[in-house]
Amino acid sequence: MSLTQHKPTPAETAFREAYEALDASGGRAQSWAAFAEQGLPHKRVEEWKWSDVRQTLRQPRSQSGAVESDISPAQAFGTAGAAEIVFANGRLIGEPELPEGAVLHRQDEANPPGERESYPLAALAGALTLETGAYVLEINGEVSRPIRLRLISEGEGAHHLRLSVVVRENASATILESHEGEGAPYANTLVELDLQRNARLKRYIIHQGSADVVNTTTTLGHVAERAGYHQAILTFGGALTRFDARLTCEGDETDIRLDGAYLLDGQRHADLTSVVDHRGEGSVTQQVVKGVVDDRGRGAFQGRFDVARGAQKTDAQMQHHALLLSERAQSNAKPELMIFADDVQCAHGNTVGALDENALFYMRSRGIDAASARALLIEAFISEAFAHIPDDVQEEFIARSREWLEKK
């Protein structure tokens, strides 16, 4: 829905005002034009059927101010002993000390425009990011110490961040990313990935914050020959949460994992959306997403694997399984395959249902109380999504999930 054709919503008008107050350089104008053309996505746009951003962002929001209180120590990945990059309300805090082989700098024009303009919220991030252009995290070598990336959001405004991660040929790194939020801000993040030949990036994301946070995080990635990208997300949702990853595997023999879990209660919403476009030969992509929804939570999973003509020997497997724990819980799924090559192995599986009563009974008959039995079963169910995460990070994912379960 174009802003030029339809009456802008108050939120869209507020975004326009914010844009007009900024210096229109570094590709902002192009991004704004693209956003203005598309407007805030809403449920009548096919890809946003289950995540109505326009409806959620009814109220106008001004650009978030700086976070004034002291930044509390990291909660997520607290034990990982990593280097740390902190953004609070879209602003870089301090000078990060990064391990050798990693540098953070700013670039007015980080990526060629064009791609982000196709996605309304990515375009919005490009238009309204506080700092012109993008922050670029560049990985030049084999960085073994994980890099912690904290994205802190507070208040009731909106802030937008553009971050690029470039992993050079043969380089590798692990990013431990936490999305932390209090109050009712709208945090909109665009992460542009450039994984060059034989590069490896592992990115583990925990999103946990207040029930009123709106978080939309778009990842646009390009994966070159033999490069690998492993991502796992654990989200507890918010007023609206969408982690949206679009990966283009341009080279042969890329290696992708896109795992995740959403654990929702109250009226929280989470949406894990991804598209992996396979263009080279012999690539392997694996995806396991689990969802647990309680109360009036709403979970959505949209996964799509594209296999381009000529992308032979692609092996792409997708699994999404959701458990509904209450009468009013909802789960929506759309696992898609778009195949243009014949010599491929592509499959997906999807299930939705309640906890297996037989298994529950079996455990109880062995003397385990109902609550513990449920927790154990759910934990086992979720854990499959974390099976490919390195041990220490996996522990963190499981511990967080367990905390959530214990609250039940």
Add this chain to the structure above:
Amino acid sequence: MMLKIDNLHVSVEDKEILKGLSLEVPAGEVHAIMGPNGAGKSTLAHVATGRDGYEITDGSITLKGEELTEMEPEERAAKGLFLSFQYPLELAGVPTLTFLRTALNAQRKARGEEEISAPDFMKKARAAAETLKMPMDMLKRSLNAGFSGGEKKRMEIFQALILEPDFLILDETDSGLDIDALKVVAEGVDNLRNADRGMLVITHYQRLLDYLAPDKVHVMAQGRIMDSGGPELARALESEGYDRYLEDAA
């Protein structure tokens, strides 16, 4: 001559696998080919039956004097060539008997013969099943679907009993069989032996040959026949291995 292979050179993606292989099997005889892994034994089975992906750069294969190399796989089958596959395939949703009757009638049609009637076909199938001690309900299922390795091998011989080819190539038919199954399969193969039929048995091991008593044993290595002899050659190979032939080639 039933089967005659003359100076056969075969390449896969520009790599030469068979390097001037020559072999003759007359009607009424059973020959065995033994050899180490990578000798090109399965390539020979594939090339003889016309599998795609192999380039014949030189030489010829004739069956009863007719050149096979330019024929489609199904034409070779109609000429009487049968391969018992090393790895028989599962055909989901294709009932075994439907498959075999279709195959038999296609071959008959190609040879200008009458199609077999349903009752005659069933009679034949029952007799073959009895020979191989196969329960009939195995034949009602989809071909090889959910079968064990041994059951699949038995099913290959069952197909041969139905199709009655002039020449059989048995590609490692003994692998994956326990001793009882081996005996049954060997009996089935033995049943197929007659004065008008030839067989080529590709194997790693002596044990199938103990039952079949081949007329001749060939040793294959490095893409050619390195040695030929009587059944005693197989026993010598069993105890000494193939090192001699590999060194010779090197």
Add this chain to the structure above:
Amino acid sequence: MPAVKETVEDVKGLESDKYKYGFSTEIEQEFAPKGLDEETIRFISAKKGEPDWMLEYRLNAYQRWLTMEEPHWALVNFPPIDYQDAYYYAEPKSGAKYESIDDVPQELLDTYEKLGIPLKEQEVLAGVKGSAKVAVDAVFDSVSVATTFKKELEKAGVIFMSISEALREHPELVRKYLGTVVPTSDHFFAALNSAVFSDGTFVYVPEGVRCPMELSTYFRMNAEGTGQFERTLIVAAKGAYVSYLEGCTAPMRDENQLHAAIVELVAEEDAEIKYSTVQNWWPGDADGKGGVYNFVTKRGECRGDRSKISWTQVETGSAITWKYPSCILKGKESQGEFYSVAITNGHQQADTGTKMIHLGENTRSRIISKGISAGKSSNAYRGLVRANPTAKGARNFTQCDSLLIGDECAAHTVPYVEARTPHATFEHEATTSKLSEDQLHYVRQRGLSEEDAVALLVNGFCKDVLQHLPMEFAVEAQALVKVSLEGSVG
């Protein structure tokens, strides 16, 4: 359907010069004026001597249609359709009704003969041993020209007639059900059909009656540029059972032909409707030119408890197929089934699937979809399974398999799964694979030609669906699988 079997065996290939059904019958047509406006609708309604409420229904639908946009969300591409450049009504000129089959013009009978349609009873019954009786309501373009077996059906109390006739003879019955499953405002093509539908079939099976024979309608488009807007309404009253077969072929055309039919099924308490389709319309020539646009709305409502609706389809024809036979599972313990084989070859495009909407408690649905893409074609499964909060104990199982033959075709799977209750259990599996070289070689080694081998393997791939077709249809379908895939390998 032995005659059909024969026909199918004779049909050779996809290319235009091989398409046996590509002939047109020379018979004078009486057209409604070209284009669509209220006058056209009044003309159609008057021509058919419809009651006033029906005219109102049509005009209302037309007004709604004017406000709607042609949908484009499906994975198909077609040039814009000029809805004003088509005829909306055509009928054979020599009068609409024939008292007996002997009155039907020979020309028409010859057409059916060429199509292998068993219009006469003896043809229907010939050949296939123990085959069920099949009643045929043949639709020649828009007007039903012959209905057989009418007496026997009447004896059982089954109403089986053209919908125009039903509007005259059983207006209140039609009025009670028409548009209750697919409302006029449902979408663009539903509104269009509701405004201009020319004819179709009405079936009513009264309480407790098991329809004594399979009912069958053959559709055949004929007049050049005449879009067909069939309307089918099948009602199974409490405890009734009916099995309905639909099969189609169309003559060769240079211009595209729009077909926007609506099929509505209503199953009351304990009733069962089985609806089977073999669709083999003209798919266009070797360059993808011409061919039928098949934009069909098929929907059944399991209105009563323990009712059941089962859709089985074999889709091999049409340039574009856009159809989603669906079930609304309202009654407690009602069941919906969808078994589909969709084969695309050449430049065909198919976007087909189903919706299973679970509303009632303990409702069940099952979806088995087999898509085969060959040539330069595109084949998409699109489905929705939804359980509303009221659908406690709902269960769905979906299996979607795609088979690709050759490296220029495309296969897509787009399932939507929406659960609004924890008491529903949904399972969905999908796979994509290619016809394996190893399997092909294996089968050819046993003596089958390449094309026979492909047909054998593809029929095996489709077996879970084909076995749900009535026997006489299954034979035709298997032959069609082969014909549809000719030239796809090698």
